[in-house]
Amino acid sequence: MRDGWQAPLTALVVVILFAAFNAKPIQSAADIAAWVQGVGSLVAIIAAVWIYAKQYQDKKNDALAETSAFVQSIHTEISTLWKGYSTNLRAHVTGLADGGFLELVAPLSPDAFVIYNKACEQVGKIDNADLRILIVQTYARFRGFIYSLQLNNGLVIDIAQFEIMYNAADREKRLEQKRDVLRDYGLKLKRADADIEKLMTRLLPLMEQWLADQPLR
Numbered sequence: 173m174r175d176g177w178q179a180p181l182t183a184l185v186v187v188i189l190f191a192a193f194n195a196k197p198i199q200s201a202a203d204i205a206a207w208v209q210g211v212g213s214l215v216a217i218i219a220a221v222w223i224y225a226k227q228y229q230d231k232k233n234d235a236l237a238e239t240s241a242f243v244q245s246i247h248t249e250i251s252t253l254w255k256g257y258s259t260n261l262r263a264h265v266t267g268l269a270d271g272g273f274l275e276l277v278a279p280l281s282p283d284a285f286v287i288y289n290k291a292c293e294q295v296g297k298i299d300n301a302d303l304r305i306l307i308v309q310t311y312a313r314f315r316g317f318i319y320s321l322q323l324n325n326g327l328v329i330d331i332a333q334f335e336i337m338y339n340a341a342d343r344e345k346r347l348e349q350k351r352d353v354l355r356d357y358g359l360k361l362k363r364a365d366a367d368i369e370k371l372m373t374r375l376l377p378l379m380e381q382w383l384a385d386q387p388l389r
Contacts, residue, residue, distance in 0.1 A: 242294040273354035310371040317364045
C-alpha cells in the first residue's frame with residue numbers, strides 16, 4: 173500500500189479481535205450476537221477511516237495535478253516568449269555597441285503573460301522553494317524588460333516624428349537629448365537581457381526536473 177497506514181491498521185484490528193476473543197470467548201447465542209455487533213461496529217470504523225483516507229488522497233492528488241498543469245503551462249509560456257525574443261529581437265539588443273541604442277520598434281504583445289497573470293497564486297502551491305523563487309523572479313524581470321521595450325518604442329516613434337515635424341534652430345540639440353535617453357535605455361536593455369538569460373538558464377531545467385519528479389497518478 174502506497175500510504176503505509178493500512179498494514180498497521182490491519183494489525184491493530186487483529187490484535188483487538190484476538191484480545192477480545194481471549195477476554196470473552198463465544199459460549200452462547202448471546203455471545204454470538206455481541207460479537208456480531210462488535211465486529212460490525214469495528215468494520216464501520218475501519219470503513220470510515222478508509223473513506224476519509226481515500227478522500228484525502230484524492231484531494232491531494234487533484235491539487236498536485238492542478239499544480240503540475242500550472243507549471244507545465246508556464247514552462248510553455250515562458251520558453252515560447254524567450255524563444256520568440258531570441259529569434260526576432262535579441263541580436264539587436266545584445267549587439268548594441270557602447271553608446272548605441274535600439275532604433276527599431278519592437279513587436280510586443282499586450283498579453284505576453286496570460287497564463288501566469290491568471291493563475292499566479294498557484295506558484296505558492298509548488299513544493300520547491302527554489303523553483304517558486306525563480307518563477308517569480310523570472311516573470312518579474314521579463315515583465316520589466318517588456319515594459320522597458322515599450323518605453324523604448326515610444327521614444328523611437330517620438331524621435332521619428334520629431335525629425336519630421338520640428339525644424340527650429342535647436343533641432344539637433346534636442347534630437348541629441350532624445351538620443352541620450354535612448355542610449356540610457358539601450359544600456360538598461362542589455363543589462364536586463366543578461367539577467368533574464370541567467371534566470372532562464374536556471375529556471376527551465378529546474379521546471380523540467382520538478383515535472384519529471386512528480387509521481388504518476
